[in-house]
Amino acid sequence: MKTLTIIDTFGFFFRLFYALKNFQNSKGEPSGMISGFANFIYSLENEYKSDYIIFALDSKGKTFRSEIDPNYKTNRTPPPPELLAQIPICIEMIEKMGFVSISKEYYEADDIIASVVKTCKDKDIFVRIITQDKDLYQLIEDGKVSIYSPISKNDYDEAACLEKYGVKPSQIKDFLALCGDSADNIPGVKGIGAKGAKSLLDEFGSIEEIYENLSLVRNERNKNLLLEGKENAFLSKKLASLYENLDLGNLIEKSIYHQKEPLLKVLEYLERFELNSLLKKLKTNPQNRNQNLGFKTTLILDENTLFKKLESFENESIIAFDTETTGLNVREAKIVGFSFCVSENEAFYVPLNHTYLAVPNQISMQTAKRALGQIYSHFIVGHNLKYDFAIIENNFNLTPPKKYADTMILAWLYNPTLRVNMDDLALRLFDYKTLHFESVVKKGENFASVELEKACKYAAEDAYITLRFYLYFLKKLEPTLLKLAFESEFNFIEVLRKMEQNGIKLETQKLQNLMQEFEKEIKLLSEEIYTLCDDKFNLNSPKQVGDVLFEKLKLPSAKKTKTGYSTDEKVLESLIDKHPVVSKILAYRELAKLYSTYCEPLLKLALKDENSRIYSSFLQTGTATGRLSSKEPNLQNIPAHGQYAKDYKSCFIAQEGFSFISLDYSQIELRMLAHFSEDEKLLEAFKNDEDIHSRTAIMIFGESNYETRSIAKSINFGLIYGMGYKTLSQNLKIEASLAKSYIEKYFANFTSIKSFFEKVKNEAKANGYISTLSGRKRYFDFTNAKPMQIAMYERESINSILQGSAADIIKLAMLELYKELNIDKRLILQIHDELIFEVKDELCENFEKRARDIMENIVKLKVNLKTSSSIAKNWGALK
Known part of the structure; x- marks a missing residue:
């Protein structure tokens, strides 16, 4: 006998939802129902051996039972939005997996199930009904029909039905006629419960028999209740009775289950909702190895094979591409090989310069250049293409392709707070463990020493997983963010590449x-400190400094921890009036850090370059707010203030015949605050080009002088970062109550700002994210946050909009300015709101005007953008 499994679909979904109610993915999308459903599908082959599978659906709108009783199911509260959000996805999954689903207008899923049961009785097909609803228990018939509960994992035959409800399957509709069903608003007989109904049916068999023999009912109370509730009893039995004569056509034949893994057709949903354990099960199943999840790695050592493969690609092919090199420094690294992938079935590795003993013949650099030119004619996808483009240009003198996409940038746009490196991303999205570099390359060696077979597995996997990333984000990333990626973020790669190539000159x-x-000053400061402390100790040891300050000199301190006393800058600043040595220690630290962190390493880098230039790397995806970050070396963190900073920065000089031009957005984050809050006074102040800090000082203190303006400035900028009155009191060293009054006066004057802040916090909590000017999103997990985290998220939500939108603006300006640049006009640095150019002397005046015009008009806001500019021969002289 064959088996047909039919699912009471919506009832099943509802049960799954409430059983797994709090499940969600990292973006906050509810996923419990989807997870439960996917796991049910996975267990079909083992738990629900079936020859046929049908999903029965309720029809939309009213059914014939609503005409019998207008109150039928009207008691149900509307489903929660988290439930409604998952149902269409589960229905789509049913369709994509190729299962048969059916609904009939005017009827419920129960009626479809009853009709299927009737049809199968004549076809020697056993029917298993997946449901939790008791009204379907009336269909149970040993050897013909059973009920299976997916929640309790119990199978119900006639005996199990009798044990569960105390009545036979044939009596279920009578049972419901007596005790009713609150879930469906079936009234039953008021006052008769499950126990009473069972007792009556044991004695009389059905409600018809009960009412024909009402005088024989021994319990007087029940007799009266039955008499009063007769109409409802027969009405309820009509409502509980199933209609079994629906025309199903050839439904049974169409529902044959072919037993191939259906979940492979809905991987996009498993990945989107991060059903990682299920994905892992699918991948480890040998039967699935070659079905979308597995891929073949192919080593190409022959020129003819390489070009035959490349020529087989269609013109519009998407090619995932990656390079393998001897190092991470793009100016020094040599290419070792490259990999590419056009489908999820196979990825290729082309070795060029592996150097170990007895390495086979590899593709020549000349052949590789031709092949790369051919690959570049397609649409290229990579993960951190800025690096790959630089490697190819430096090794082959090939400029980047016209069409490309970077999955690292897409991952960052998808969620900028999570790591976007390839290994972490593959694990997070697909539960896929990539080969790690350290497991392939021995310590002290580079990729050139890796054997070809092992290199092929590692490199081809990079191209394969990059293609998977791209296809994933094409489906998952919102259209506005995809548009942003293709219209500006990808183009920005070239802006950064050129800026990195330019570098900045150091007068060694x-x-x-x-x-x-x-060195002399450091020695002098050290001696002064030793004298003032009457002790000689290691000034670079926080522990020893703490012991001297707090135990020997008895300065006031915070409680000592296991690691010793805190001697950070904040602590020392608070003690500056307590002892003269404190200011000396601060000066020593500033100078020692400048010497060891900036002077020595940067001098070393400049001496290695024939033009004495230093080249930094700028990260497009390095921050959650969207600001660029700089590394190796970090040129954004060069000290801007302090007694030694200007002397140090003056060592960075323009090339002979060139000058530096600095263009800096003036108070851009405050202008963002004015734009978003639409505060009239703030907008007016910027419109009139007023000194915003003086204006704030007058509003709070009634006058503006050096002291009040300084406090106003602290408040203006502090509030952008979510500063509260406690932080302000600490920064200004004033009473908390006074700091609180300053902030209250601030909000009393700029009335729209506070409501804007509250609006941002509320929307961030409700939506789980904020959006910047360009539509980039930053996510916050308020649901699982502790009170301290919630306060932090509230501060960051405000700052992310303001600082993030400022980052959007300067990025747009850089893209536009890039069109103006050439060998005589070069962008060399971006330091958050400031751009520094190196421009030929005779072009400086015109370029400065043009650049200011572009920067100030790059976007249309409710407030004007303003830049300040400066021209000088060295960095230290720029204002």
Whole structure:
């Protein structure tokens, strides 16, 4: 006998939802129902051996039972939005997996199930009904029909039905006629419960028999209740009775289950809702190895094979591409090989310069250049293409392709707070463990020493997983963010590449002379500190400094921890009036850090370059707010203030015949605050080009002088970062109550700002994210946050909009300015709101005007953008 499994679909979904109610993915999308449903499908082959599978659906709108009783099911509260959000996805999954689903207008899923049961009785097909609803128990018939509960994992035959409800399957509709069903608003007989109904049916068999023999009912109370509730009893039995004569056509034949893994057809949903354990099960199942999840790695050592493969690609092919090199420094690294992938079935590795003993013949660099030119004619997808494009240009003198996409940028746009490196991303999205570099390349060696077979597995996997990333984000990323990626973020790669290539010149002899002066000053400061403390100790040891300050000199301190006393800058600043040595220690630390962190490493880098230039790497995906970050070396973190900073920065000089031009957005984050809050006074102040800090000082204190303006400035900028009155009191060293009054006066004057802040916090909590000017999103998990985290998220939500939108603007400006640049006009640095160019002297005046015009008009806001500019021969002289 064959088996047909039919699912009471919506009832099943509802049960799954409430059983797994709090499940959600990392973006906050509810996923419990989807997870439960996917796991049910996975267990079909083992738990629900079936020859046929049908999903029975309720029809939309009213059914014939609503005409019998207008109150039928009207008691149900509307389903929660988290439930409604998942149902269409589960229905789509049913369709994509190729299962048969059926609904009939005017009827319920129960009626479809009853009709299927009737049809199968004549076809020697056993029917298993997946449901939790008791009205379907009336269909149970040993050897013909059973009920299976997916929640309790119990199978119900006639005996199990009798044990569960105390009545036979044939009596279920009579049972419901007596005790009713609150879930469906079936009234039953008021006052007769399950126990009473069972007792009556044991004695009389059905409600018809009960009412024909009402005088024989021994319990007087029940007799009266039955008499009063007769109409409802027969009405309820009509409502509980199933209609079994629906025309199903060839439904049974169409519902044959072919037993191939259906979940492979809905991987996009499993990945989107991060059903990682299920994905892992699918991948480890040998039967699935070659069905979308597995891929073949192919090593190409022959020129003819390489070009035959490349020529087989269609013109519009998407090619995932990656390079393998001897190092991470793009200016020094040599290419070792490259990989590519056009489908999820196979990825290729082309070795060029592996150097181990007895390495086979590899593709020549000349052949590789031709092949890369052919690959570049397609649409290229990579993960961190800025690096790959630089490697190919430096090794082959090939400029980047016209069409490309970067999955690292897409991952960052999808969620900028999570890591976007390839290994972490593959694990998070697909539960896929990539081969790690350290497991392939021995310590102290580079990729050139890796054997070809092992190199092929590693490199081809990079191209394969990059293609998977791209296809994933094409489906998952919102259209506005995809548009942003293709219209600006991908183009920005070239802006950064060119800025990194330009670098900045360091006057090495001047820096060496300055370092000698710093060494003398460091020695002098050390001796002064030792004298003031009457002790000699390691000034670079926080523990020893803490012991001297707080135990020997008895300065007031916070409680000592296991690691010793805190001597950070904040602590020392609070003690500056307590002892003269404190200011000396701060000066020593500033100078020592400048010497060891900036002077020595940057001098070393400049001496290695024939033009004495230093080249930094700028990260497009390095921050959650959207600001660029700089590394190796970090040129955004060069000290801007302090007594030694200007002397140090003056060692960075323009090329002979060129000058530096600095263009800096003036108070851009405050202007963002004015734009978003639409505060009239703030907008007016910027419109009239007023000194915003003086205006704030007058509003709070009634006058503006050096002290009040300084406090106003602290408040203006502090509030952008979510500063509260406690932080303000600590920063200004004033009473908390006074700091609180300053902030209250601020909000009393700028009335729209506070309501804007509250609106941002509320929307961030409700939506789980904020959006910047360009539509980039930053996510916050308020649902699982502790009170301290909630306060932090509230601060960050405000700052992310303001700082993030400022980052959007300067990025747009850089893209537009890039069109103006050439060998005589170069962008060399971006330091958040400031751009520094190196421009030929005779072009400086015109370029400065043009650049200011672009920067100030790049977007249309409710407030004007303003830039300040400066021209000088060295960085230290720029204002």
